Amino acid sequence: LNRSPSALPNWNESVRFADDLFRRLRCATASDRGILRPSYGTGEQRAHDLVREAGETLKMTPTVDAAGNLHLTSAGASPNAPRWLTGSHLDAVPDGGNYDGAAGVIAGLAVVHALRAAGITPPRDITVIGFRAEEGSSWFDGRHKSHFGSRGLLGQLRVEEMNVARSLADGSTLYDCIQRSGFRPEQLGLGRPCIDIASVYGFAELHIEQGPLLVSTGFPVGIVEGIRGTTRARNARCTGQYAHSGAVPQDDRKDAVFGAAEFAVCVEEAVERWAREGRDVVCAMGRFHTDVQRHSLTKVSGEVQFTIDLRSLDEGLLHKSKQFLIDNALRIGSRRGVNIDVGSVDIAAPARMSRPLQAELARCAASLNLSARVLASGAGHDAANFSAAGIPTAMIFVRNEHGSHNHLEAMDIKDFSQGARLLAELLLQPNPLHSVH
Numbered sequence: 177l178n179r180s181p182s183a184l185p186n187w188n189e190s191v192r193f194a195d196d197l198f199r200r201l202r203c204a205t206a207s208d209r210g211i212l213r214p215s216y217g218t219g220e221q222r223a224h225d226l227v228r229e230a231g232e233t234l235k236m237t238p239t240v241d242a243a244g245n246l247h248l249t250s251a252g253a254s255p256n257a258p259r260w261l262t263g264s265h266l267d268a269v270p271d272g273g274n275y276d277g278a279a280g281v282i283a284g285l286a287v288v289h290a291l292r293a294a295g296i297t298p299p300r301d302i303t304v305i306g307f308r309a310e311e312g313s314s315w316f317d318g319r320h321k322s323h324f325g326s327r328g329l330l331g332q333l334r335v336e337e338m339n340v341a342r343s344l345a346d347g348s349t350l351y352d353c354i355q356r357s358g359f360r361p362e363q364l365g366l367g368r369p370c371i372d373i374a375s376v377y378g379f380a381e382l383h384i385e386q387g388p389l390l391v392s393t394g395f396p397v398g399i400v401e402g403i404r405g406t407t408r409a410r411n412a413r414c415t416g417q418y419a420h421s422g423a424v425p426q427d428d429r430k431d432a433v434f435g436a437a438e439f440a441v442c443v444e445e446a447v448e449r450w451a452r453e454g455r456d457v458v459c460a461m462g463r464f465h466t467d468v469q470r471h472s473l474t475k476v477s478g479e480v481q482f483t484i485d486l487r488s489l490d491e492g493l494l495h496k497s498k499q500f501l502i503d504n505a506l507r508i509g510s511r512r513g514v515n516i517d518v519g520s521v522d523i524a525a526p527a528r529m530s531r532p533l534q535a536e537l538a539r540c541a542a543s544l545n546l547s548a549r550v551l552a553s554g555a556g557h558d559a560a561n562f563s564a565a566g567i568p569t570a571m572i573f574v575r576n577e578h579g580s581h582n583h584l585e586a587m588d589i590k591d592f593s594q595g596a597r598l599l600a601e602l603l604l605q606p607n608p609l610h611s612v613h
């Protein structure tokens with residue numbers, strides 16, 4: 177573990193460069209509260225323009241792919257060696273904060289800035305990518321899987337999905353939005369990656385942490401072990417029978433609220449049990465409501481609609497939980513005389529981060545004297561799509577207060593400095609996927 181880190185004597189200048197870029201990005205995309213960078217919208221384009229300009233001052237070569245993602249490449253020592261990709265997204269949720277997404281792109285630029293200042297040529301090319309539309313779920317409805325930029329880049333976006341996803345602003349399809357923005361949805365629809373996957377060494381994404389763990393445990397930086405997969409019921413329903421809330425004896429009721437509530441408690445107890453067994457799991461029922469047209473103070477409620485969003489790093493548990501939901505809906509429903517129907521339950525597999533890259537990040541952190549904590553990502557990221565495409569993938573989290581997806585997110589530039597320095601160290605290793613220690 178005792179090895180000396182690469183010499184980047186002017187690192188603080190690179191952090192000032194990054195800080196200045198954050199400030200200009202905030203100004204260019206400011207809204208009444210927070211910032212405004214809609215997927216395939218004006219604010220997102222402004223962010224791309226600003227980042228492209230900054231990359232060009234660092235003599236990076238810009239290209240834009242069919243999905244509109246920005247690629248800025250800095251040449252390495254061996255042009256034929258597989259290259260590093262690093263970066264994150266430049267869009268944001270409505271009235272979001274300045275760092276969710278942008279921090280990963282600016283970190284890549286800070287690394288290139290530092291290498292230039294130190295006169296270091298990295299072992300392999302480094303391409304910093306600013307992805308489009310990672311927050312597609314905030315700007316497009318319809319049954320789609322969001323992350324349009326990175327999935328488009330990787331050949332994972334199909335015409336059907338681009339025609340089903342519709343802009344919440346004006347109802348036009350994603351296909352038309354991509355085309356109107358000057359990019360090539362017809363090419364994306366062929367399902368082929370926009371880059372040669374075989375020429376990619378790995379993908380590393382720095383992102384602010386969106387949960388409270390790094391703050392509460394006192395670590396400036398996190399090394400992500402994986403991105404949780406999901407077991408989701410989007411259209412679950414408990415159906416009973418509407419009745420007078422005073423006149424009908426308690427035993428004769430088919431109360432949908434009490435049925436759904438018992439089911440909810442049963443799910444929570446199972447989740448707590450699995451967590452006690454040491455399994456990674458979290459769960460929420462984000463929607464849970466009676467029918468506003470029909471419910472009343474004086475009625476036994478006949479219907480409750482609800483959702484279940486259970487997440488875990490453990491794929492086996494995602495499948496087990498699906499069966500658990502189905503079995504217990506049936507058990508509780510039949511005992512109470514109500515019908516609990518969880519509807520279709522979708523499972524999305526967790527994304528594993530590369531073990532060799534995780535180990536290398538831990539070694540790099542130790543050499544930099546940086547305390548980094550290993551943790552799971554509860555939110556989805558562009559990195560998950562790279563992992564799904566078979567590309568060795570790593571993620572670095574930077575401590576951030578007040579969560580994200582709101583204008584209060586607060587990343588300390590000193591913490592960013594440590595996370596980006598760790599990224600630089602990883603990208604400077606000659607062959608971190610096959611390190612011998």
Ligand SMILES: [Zn+2]
Nearest residue numbers: 276277310383
């Ligand atoms: Zn993000």
